[in-house]
Amino acid sequence: METRPDVAVLDLGMPGQDGLTAATGLRVALPSCRSLLVTALAVIAWETPDNPLTEREVQILRRAGDRRLGERDRAGALPVGRHGPQPLTSATTKLHARNRVDAIRIATETGWL
Structure with a gap:
């Protein structure tokens, strides 16, 4: 990769390769990069943060x-x-x-x- 992004915004419905497959590949190739998967209906964080609630x-x-x-x-x-x-x-x-x-x-x- 020419660049080393901190975050990749990927559409689940991308043509050619879906966002989930692309995010999995990014995780292997660039572990420090976080993936944000989006659809027309929702935004889903690749990693769910810890529960902040008591x-x-x-x-x-x-x-x-x-x-x-x-x-x-x-x-x-x-x-x-x-x-x-x-x-x-x-x-x-x-x-x-x-x-x-x-x-x-x-x-x-x-x-x-």
């Missing part, structure tokens, strides 16, 4: 996202301190989520819930 935050997100519970039951299960539900706010911030629904979606899609 066990309590995971527990709170699971409870908040439990569709078997009614809204009142979910709300009653969330710890509320003087300044509001701290673990839920903390988890939302750590995940760079817009709101609790977005935080639940992000944590679920990355396999942390």
Whole structure:
């Protein structure tokens, strides 16, 4: 390779060779290069980062996202301190989520819930 990129952005639907095959080849040829696979619908990181959430935050997100519970039951299960539900706010911030629904979606899609 003429250059040594830090990151390669690859489309899963590339003509000739799909992005996953290309990323695997890059991993062998250039281990320090990270691959970012994209599609028209989603962006998927080649390596999932470590879970930044505490066990309590995971527990709170699971409870908040439990569709078997009614809204009142979910709300009653969330710890509320003087300044509001701290673990839920903390988890939302750590995940760079817009709101609790977005935080639940992000944590679920990355396999942390």
